[in-house]
Amino acid sequence: MSERLKELLENIGLPRLLIALFLLLLFVIAPFVGVRVDTSINDVIARFAMNGVLVLSLVPMIKSGCGLNFGLQLGVIAGLLGAVISLELKVTGFAGFAVAIIISIFFAIIFGYLYGLLLNKVKGEEMVVATYVGFSAVSFMSIMWLLLPFKNPDMIWAYGGEGLRTTISTEGYWHHILNDMLSFQIGSHITIPTGALLFFALLCLIVWAFFRTKTGTAMEAVGSNPDYARSCGIDVDRVRINSVIFSTIIAALGILVYQQSFGFIQLYNAPLMMAFPAIAAILLGGASVTKVKMWNVLVGALLFQGILTMTPSVINNLIKSDMSETIRIIISNGMIVYALTRRMKVRS
Amino acid sequence: MKNQDSLKMINPIKQFFINYAVPILFIIMIVIAAPMSGLSPIFLINEVMTRLTRNSFLILSLLIPVMAGMGMNFGIVLGAMAGQIGLILITDWQIVGVPGILLAMLISTPIAILFGYFAGIVLNRAKGREMVTGMMLGYFMNGIYQLLVLYGMGKIIPIRDKSILLSRGYGIRNAISLDGIRQSLDNVIKLNILGVQIPLVTLGVIALNCLFIIWFRKTKLGQDMRTVGQDMEVARVAGIDVEKTRITSIVISTVLAAYGMIIYLQNIGTINTYNSHEQIGFFAVAALLVGGASVSKASIINVFIGVILFHTVFIVSPRAGKELIGSAQLGEYFRVFITYGVIAFSLVLYAWRNRIEAENERKKAMILRRVSLQDEEEEGDNV
Amino acid sequence: MKRKLIIRGSILVLLIILGIILFVVGKQHKVLIDNRDITIDGVSYTAAAAYEIWVDGEKVGRTTLNPGRRNVAYVVGPTHEIVLQEMKGGKPVGDSIVKKFRLSVKQSEVIINIPALVAGSDSFLYQED
Numbered sequence: 001m002s003e004r005l006k007e008l009l010e011n012i013g014l015p016r017l018l019i020a021l022f023l024l025l026l027f028v029i030a031p032f033v034g035v036r037v038d039t040s041i042n043d044v045i046a047r048f049a050m051n052g053v054l055v056l057s058l059v060p061m062i063k064s065g066c067g068l069n070f071g072l073q074l075g076v077i078a079g080l081l082g083a084v085i086s087l088e089l090k091v092t093g094f095a096g097f098a099v100a101i102i103i104s105i106f107f108a109i110i111f112g113y114l115y116g117l118l119l120n121k122v123k124g125e126e127m128v129v130a131t132y133v134g135f136s137a138v139s140f141m142s143i144m145w146l147l148l149p150f151k152n153p154d155m156i157w158a159y160g161g162e163g164l165r166t167t168i169s170t171e172g173y174w175h176h177i178l179n180d181m182l183s184f185q186i187g188s189h190i191t192i193p194t195g196a197l198l199f200f201a202l203l204c205l206i207v208w209a210f211f212r213t214k215t216g217t218a219m220e221a222v223g224s225n226p227d228y229a230r231s232c233g234i235d236v237d238r239v240r241i242n243s244v245i246f247s248t249i250i251a252a253l254g255i256l257v258y259q260q261s262f263g264f265i266q267l268y269n270a271p272l273m274m275a276f277p278a279i280a281a282i283l284l285g286g287a288s289v290t291k292v293k294m295w296n297v298l299v300g301a302l303l304f305q306g307i308l309t310m311t312p313s314v315i316n317n318l319i320k321s322d323m324s325e326t327i328r329i330i331i332s333n334g335m336i337v338y339a340l341t342r343r344m345k346v347r348s
Numbered sequence: 349m350k351n352q353d354s355l356k357m358i359n360p361i362k363q364f365f366i367n368y369a370v371p372i373l374f375i376i377m378i379v380i381a382a383p384m385s386g387l388s389p390i391f392l393i394n395e396v397m398t399r400l401t402r403n404s405f406l407i408l409s410l411l412i413p414v415m416a417g418m419g420m421n422f423g424i425v426l427g428a429m430a431g432q433i434g435l436i437l438i439t440d441w442q443i444v445g446v447p448g449i450l451l452a453m454l455i456s457t458p459i460a461i462l463f464g465y466f467a468g469i470v471l472n473r474a475k476g477r478e479m480v481t482g483m484m485l486g487y488f489m490n491g492i493y494q495l496l497v498l499y500g501m502g503k504i505i506p507i508r509d510k511s512i513l514l515s516r517g518y519g520i521r522n523a524i525s526l527d528g529i530r531q532s533l534d535n536v537i538k539l540n541i542l543g544v545q546i547p548l549v550t551l552g553v554i555a556l557n558c559l560f561i562i563w564f565r566k567t568k569l570g571q572d573m574r575t576v577g578q579d580m581e582v583a584r585v586a587g588i589d590v591e592k593t594r595i596t597s598i599v600i601s602t603v604l605a606a607y608g609m610i611i612y613l614q615n616i617g618t619i620n621t622y623n624s625h626e627q628i629g630f631f632a633v634a635a636l637l638v639g640g641a642s643v644s645k646a647s648i649i650n651v652f653i654g655v656i657l658f659h660t661v662f663i664v665s666p667r668a669g670k671e672l673i674g675s676a677q678l679g680e681y682f683r684v685f686i687t688y689g690v691i692a693f694s695l696v697l698y699a700w701r702n703r704i705e706a707e708n709e710r711k712k713a714m715i716l717r718r719v720s721l722q723d724e725e726e727e728g729d730n731v
Numbered sequence: 732m733k734r735k736l737i738i739r740g741s742i743l744v745l746l747i748i749l750g751i752i753l754f755v756v757g758k759q760h761k762v763l764i765d766n767r768d769i770t771i772d773g774v775s776y777t778a779a780a781a782y783e784i785w786v787d788g789e790k791v792g793r794t795t796l797n798p799g800r801r802n803v804a805y806v807v808g809p810t811h812e813i814v815l816q817e818m819k820g821g822k823p824v825g826d827s828i829v830k831k832f833r834l835s836v837k838q839s840e841v842i843i844n845i846p847a848l849v850a851g852s853d854s855f856l857y858q859e860d
Contacts, residue, residue: 070480122699127480129699132692139685143678276487289477326498329491337488340481341473438757442839444807447757454750508839528759 015338016286019303026310033317038189040310047305049179049196050261053254054278055285055301056200057247059207062282062292064243065223066119068336071130072275073138074115075251078107080141083256083265084164087173088152097174097260104252112248116241127289134275142268168265177260196257203250208294210246219243223290254278280304280332283339307331366701370694371640374657381661381668390543392663399659400652401534401550402615406608407632407651408557409601412564414646416597417577419479420633423467423598425486427605428625429493430460434606435529435613436497436520436621440509444528446536449614452529456606463489464602468595475580479643486629497621520621530617550611557604558648564600573597577644634658634687637694644698661686754836755809761840762786762804764813766796769844771854776846780824784845785814796845809833815845832856 030037054072061069082104091099115133122129146163150156155168169175181195210216221229222239230236255274259265282292285300311331312324365372382392406424413421434456438448467485474481501507502518512524534547564570575583576593584590609628613619636646639654665686666679766778778798784791786804795818796802811834816827830848834841841858848855 118696121703122696123703124476125479125695125699127477128483129692129695131480131483132688132695135688136685136692139681139688142681143685146678146681276484323499326491326494329494330488333484333488333491336484337470337481340477340484341470441754442759443754443757444759445757447753447807451750451753451757454746454753 015335016284016299016303019284019307023303023306023310026307026314029318030310030314033314035310035313035317036189038187040313042190043309044302044306045190045197046179046193046261047309048302049193049200050258051254051277051281051305052200052297052301053203053257054251054274055254055281055304056203056207056297057250057254058278058282058287059292059294059297060219060243060246060250062287062290063211063223064219064240065226065290066240066243067126067130067289068279068283069130069247069251070127070275070279071115071134071137072247072251072278073134073271074111075108075248076255076271076274077137077141078111078248079104079252079255079259080265080267080271081107082252083170083259084150084155084168084267087155087168087170087265088150090152092173094174094177097177097256100174100256101253104256105249108249108252109245112245113241115248116244119244120237120240131275135272138269138272141271145267164267166266166268166270168267170259170263170265174260175263178257179261193261196261199257203253204294204297207250215242276336277304277308277332280335283335288339288342304332366697367642368640369697370638370690371653371657374638374661378657378660378664381664384664384668384671386671387664387667392660394544395663396656396660397544397546398615399663400655401547401554402612403608403632403635403655403659404554404651405557405611406605406628407636407655408554408561408648409604409608410632410636411561411646411648411651412573412597412604413601414641414644415565415570415577416573416594417580417644418471418482418594418597419643420482420636421598421601422479422482422486422629422633423464423471424601424605424608424632425625425629426463426467426489427460427602428609428628429489430456430463430602431606431609432613432619432621432625433459433493433497435526435610435619436501436512436524439524439526439528440507440512442509442528445532448529449533449610452610453607456610457603460603460606461599464599465595467602468598471598472591472594483629490626493625494622522621524619524621526613526617526619529614531615533611533614550615553611561648569593569596630687630691631658634690638690642694642698642701658690757807758809758836758839759805759807760834760838762806762811763840763842764791764796764802764804764845765842766798766800766845769847771844771847771852771857774852776844776850776852778846780817780819782845783816783818783823785816787811806834809835813843813848815849830855 027037027040030040054076057072057075058069061067079100082100082102085103086096086100089099115130118133119126119130148164150164154172155164157163157165176193178195178199179193182198183191183194185191211220218229218234219239219242221232222234222236222243226236229239255271281300281304282296283300284304285296285298286293287296287300308328308331311327312322315327316322316324406428409424409427410421413419431452434452434454437455438452443451467482467489470485471478471481496505498519501520502513507513507520512521513519514521531547533550533553536549537547539546539548565574572583572588572593573596575586575588576590580590583593609625612628613624635654635658636650637654638658639650639652641647641650641654662683665682668679670679764784766782768775768777770776781795781797783795784802784804787806789804791804792802810831812829812831814827814829817824828849832843838858841856843856845855
């Protein structure tokens with residue numbers, strides 16, 4: 001009996017268990033410090049739907065052995081481009097969102113391809129290179145946001161300024177377009193953003209199904225044993241590039257889901273650090289640098305957003321001060337450091 | 349003989365350009381942008397001199413981890429934090445002038461040793477991924493630093509001078525002016541040659557650091573580090589305690605970074621309590637890479653060439669951007685882009701070169717094997 | 732082994748001593764200089780004249796310190812010297828008064844009272860509670 005328990009514990013992982021218990025504890029304490037449990041649940045679900053797709057985007061690259069996608073920002077930029085161009089074309093509602101999606105995918109394929117080529121040249125150091133490529137891209141785009149000829153007055157600086165604003169509201173275009181779709185209320189404080197959740201579920205399904213296909217299994221083979229895959233006749237480099245493109249596309253969709261829920265398109269330096277929370281979430285869910293399963297995404301996103309929502313509000317009320325930012329920094333980065341220091345399974 | 353795998357030989361001239369691509373690129377940028385910016389040469393030289401004396405010490409602290417094979421130590425941020433804590437304390441205690449700076453260095457040393465030791469242990473557990481881990485560790489420690497400085501100071505750590513605290517009564521303010529020690533080290537002896545200010549003592553301290561590094565390379569510990577840097581297995585077989593050596597290299601680097609941060613801040617005269625140290629890591633690494641260093645090889649010359657080139661571009665680009673496109677803000681973003689881009693580019697170059705070398709090694713080994721097998725065949729035939 | 736410990740221990744002690752020295756030598760003190768009436772230990776002193784003041788060789792303030800006014804000087808370290816020169820109508824009157832004083836690290840902010848100093852009282856320097 002204790003053997004099974006030990007195995008279960010190892011599978012779930014001690015840190016995960018601790019954090020899950022911690023989260024439970026927070027929920028229990030919450031009402032005693034004046035934090036409403038139902039609004040908290042609402043927030044957690046909303047944030048889960050908002051961030052989930054970004055976490056999902058990490059899966060293909062982990063499976064193919066490219067590591068944690070510290071260059072997530074490239075996908076985000078593709079999504080941003082889709083969003084602002086869609087707004088520039090003044091398309092609203094579902095059509096607007098669809099236009100954004102299509103344009104984003106277009107850019108994501110281009111970016112993903114180039115990014116994939118680059119990563120292939122630096123096998124073994126992907127993560128550091130990805131980080132700086134991501135940072136450089138965001139800075140480069142900051143220059144572009146200033147220079148590109150956008151005309152929509154909702155987007156550019158007022159009083160004849162040049163260039164796009166730092167934050168652009170999606171109000172009037174496709175604000176909450178997914179969230180509000182088929183949404184329903186539980187009680188007076190909990191609104192379920194059904195549309196967003198369905199979209200997320202759909203994407204999860206697509207990813208899961210993909211990895212059951214022949215191409216998908218080939219991708220996994222490349223990740224777990226590149227030499228063996230090569231000897232089977234698989235073009236390792238090509239498959240890696242495909243995984244990067246796949247990841248980038250999902251990331252682009254991810255930022256669109258995020259924006260429609262958040263209500264704002266954030267340009268310039270906002271995407272700079274976006275890779276880290278997603279990476280922390282998937283690691284929290286049980287993934288490692290080389291292995292990931294679908295449930296890691298779901299559990300990770302839920303736990304991570306749960307902690308991020310609950311810890312600040314409970315602790316703030318407990319000791320009457322605002323520690324949320326600091327706690328966020330410690331938890332997310334701590335998770336990533338922890339994951340990076342775990343022994344990697346020997347790859348032959 | 350069939351199968352002539354050709355080694356991907358790069359001719360030496362091309363090799364030179366690839367190795368030094370980044371500094372060459374920067375020189376070109378300076379040559380183009382400097383005249384465009386309309387800044388006078390004296391002004392430029394003065395500015396570069398200032399940056400040189402301000403930043404060199406920090407960048408020098410990156411050299412030892414490279415020697416030990418740890419790559420670019422993004423964890424010098426931890427040293428910078430230790431230095432800042434030292435400065436906050438002496439500002440609270442109202443210790444000024446050179447004694448203030450020395451005391452800050454003295455106080456930050458044990459803190460830096462502690463941080464460095466922690467970083468060393470973490471990095472040892474992430475062999476092969478030191479740079480990413482170092483980077484993430486820096487972000488993580490930033491959170492711990494905030495816990496200490498934004499919440500602990502004033503509450504748990506007694507602060508006498510209330511003017512450096514936030515209005516709520518605890519936590520240090522966002523910006524602390526270091527009037528007491530502003531330019532104290534610089535001003536001890538300052539030469540003025542043709543309009544260029546030269547702080548002798550600061551340069552002397554930097555020179556001391558260089559001498560220390562040169563001397564250190566020759567000591568047993570230094571030699572051990574180089575062996576570890578070349579090949580950990582060989583070092584282990586030779587009886588070197590690889591783990592301890594690596595940790596030591598990080599500890600030294602962190603302590604030097606703490607001193608470097610103090611020198612940096614005394615020149616600027618203000619501490620941006622929550623921002624100063626964040627950018628420091630990236631800028632230092634970028635400057636070193638611009639100087640021609642690589643992840644596995646970095647020398648003192650790289651430091652100085654790097655500082656000069658990097659900061660010249662930094663100074664010149666906003667103005668050039670303004671002249672060219674009419675927006676100084678653009679120049680600002682351009683600077684940031686250059687910093688990150690340089691690191692990305694250098695890392696890519698380095699990894700790419702490594703792969704080609706590894707491929708060449710593999711091919712060489714295969715050719716040798718093939719040749720020796722063929723020799724055996726021939727011998728077999730002759731019998 | 733033991734030798735190593737002793738050497739390390741003594742270096743540590745030396746560094747701590749160095750730290751203490753730096754602390755004392757580098758500590759900045761705020762010295763408020765009052766040319767005001769004051770009563771110490773039952774004895775009253777009145778501010779009668781205006782003075783020019785130098786602390787450690789540096790002039791304190793631009794003009795003379797008139798009765799009822801206060802000025803401030805920042806000094807670093809433990810030992811200092813204050814020089815007073817009575818002024819009347821812009822011209823010095825009589826000899827200057829020189830007084831040395833010591834400050835401990837606990838005294839971050841002190842007040843020097845001129846009338847008391849001129850009168851020769853030993854309590855011319857005190858701390859506001």
